[in-house]
Amino acid sequence: MDYRVHLAKRMLTNKKGSLIGAVLAVSIGILVIHVNFVIFQGLYDAIVRDLSSYRFGDVRITDKESFITKSDIFLVNWFERIPSVEAAAARVESSASINVTKHGKLIEEFRVPIVGVDPFRDPRVSTVHETVTDGQYVFSRNSLVVGSSVARDLGDIRIGESLELKVIDRHGQDQIRRFLVTGIVSSPGGQGLDTSVIVHIDTLRDMLSREGETGQVLVRLNDPKQADNVKEYFLQTFPNDDFRAETIEESAEDALRGFRSGIAMINMIGYFGMMSSAFAVVTIQMMLVSSKTREVGIMRAIGARRKDILVLFIIQGMIIGAIGASVGTAMGLSYTFYAKETKMTFQGSLPLQVSYDWPKIAQTALTAFALAVAASIYPAFKATKLQPVEAMRYV
Amino acid sequence: MSDTVLEVKNVTKTYGQGDTKVNALVNVSFSVKRGEFLLVVGSSGSGKSTLLNMIGLLDKPSSGQIIIDGTNTTSLSDNQVSSFRNLKLGFIFQFSNLLADLTVLENVMLPQSIQQRHNAAQEAATLLRAVGLESQMNKRSNKISGGQAQRAAIARGLVNKPTIVLADEPTGNLDSVTAETIIQLMKSMAKKLNQTFLVVTHDRHQFGDVDRVITIKDGRAFEGEDQPHKMEITI
Secondary structure (H helix, E strand, C coil), X not given: CCHHHHHHHHHHHCCHHHHHHHHHHHHHHHHHHHHHHHHHHHHHHHXXXXXXXXXXXXXXEEECCCCECCCHHHHHHHHHCCCCEEEEEEEEEEEEEEEEEECCEEEEEEEEEEEEEXXXXXXXXXXXXXXXXXXXXXXXXXXXXXXXXXXXXXXXCCCCCEEEEEEECCCCCEEEEEEEEEEEECCCCCCCCCCCEEEEHHHHHHHHCCCCCECEEEEEECCHHHHXXXXXXXXXXXXXXXXXXXXXXXXXXXXXXXXHHHHHHHHHHHHHHHHHHHHHHHHHHHHHHHHCHHHHHHHHHCCCCHHHHHHHHHHHHHHHHHHHHHHHHHHHHHHHHHHHHCCCCCCCCCCCCCCCCXXXXXXXXXXXXXXXXXXXXXXXXXXXXXXXXXHCCCC | CCCEEEEEEEEEEEECCHHHCEEEEEEEEEEEECCCEEEEEXXXXXXXXXXXXXXXXXXXXXXXXXXXXXXXXXXXXXXXXXXXXXXXXXEXXXXXXXXXXXXXXXXXXXXXXXXXXXXXXXXXXXXXXXXXXHHHCCCEHHHCCHHHHHHHHHHHXXXXXXXXXXXXXXXXXXXXXXXXXXXXXHHHXXXXXXXXXXXXXXXXXXXXXXXXXXXXXXXXXXXXXXXXXXXXXXX
16 A cells, blocks of 8 residues: 555544544535435425326326317327326316305305316326315215315315305306315325315316316326327327427426526535535644644655655545545435435425435535545645755654 | 765855844865764754754755765755655654654655555564564554664664665653663664764764764864864865
């Protein structure tokens, strides 16, 4: 082994306090980035996951102008023949007015989004049915599932009560129908249909006078990474139907754009934290150089070149960087593992979608290592400037 | 091979400028032959350590030349000076100056490790046996006594078979019994290896019989021991 490597190791192990301080500085820098990633990327991915699960699917098909007139059965069957497609289902969306009455007297009228779902196919593409906290999901033409926010606005409406909904059909006529409340949905994080009401798709089609038409077709994939391929294949197959096909990122662009900027800023803050760690390494290395002035003088006196001294302290930086990057990555991975296994949530919000982003983990470790080495260059350079005859006076 | 291993020619070292100018060495000249055991004596502040630093290439003279083994060292670059120190000079300091982070053996190996020599451990171990430190080889250098540390320093000074070994008050930090042992060790190694030693000391009598003595007084060098009538050496 090169004597400089050996000496650098010994010098560090004999200054355990400095070594631990420098390693902690590097590892905490890495840990901060891992924690940021787990929380903010996890939150972003959780929102994407929930928007995909509840509202948009992995691919969403709509009409550029209005409703889809092609048969939903045809489209669903077409999609389900593609091997990478798990399931597809149609939905219709509109808005409805709800009258709140007490003792037969109108208290308030407000508008809510209304979603028409296929009770048999929808659970295969969406997990909205899993957010039913009371009662059950839509099962008949007059059943109504109410979002928890709507239920609250209606004075904590209960299962079994009836409710009148008014929609305006395609001819501009009011269509009023009474429903039986069969379920209440509430999703963690509120990305589900908590602010909507859910009815049978055919009932809503009737009310809107849009028999056989569809608002959107949600497509669930076995592998979400195939979304672009499925979308392109669909658009190429139906070039003249004015279809719009969007992946989840495109469908939820408005909701996610701001969040992405936030993540970028948080990442920047994480890297600034890592820079602070580098300054801590500079300080500790300067202390190490100061405490080794005599040794540098002795080495120079017995023939070590300036380059040898430079290499010696840079090797120290490499050792600090390697140990710090390893410890920090191990700490970060432990935190990620804990967050993933416990399905970490904050104050009952949506569970984070935690993943191991190996390229980013490697990039963070390498950046921390490189910064620790870079942070050692100046102290090492200072050490080379020590004149042996001056350094030897430090006995 | 020339018989003269060291030539100091008109070396002057001046510190400061103007009113604060101090002449630490003034026109010092002398030469040393291979195998000589030379003492440089003088009172504290006379300039003997400054002279040793010049010869050891740890400091540069303001004027004059220092020629070691036929090489004029004043014209060497920083890297060449480092290599020269490593290959041609051995150092023994007052406080032994072993690296506390290394074992005794590793300290003695260090001059050869700097050259990336592969048999460094073997040569260092041979020398440590010769100075009686066989049993202490693998101890950390700060875990041995002052006398043992100075023996290790002698071994380190000799390991590269240098042209000249420079010792700066090598017994200055030792009790009289240990000091006597160290002096005898240096003398015996000098004889056994035909090794040139240049030893700076303020205590002439501790060393007994030596080949030559040079006295430094007020920055000037005189042949022999300090006597008022001695003539300044000129080459």
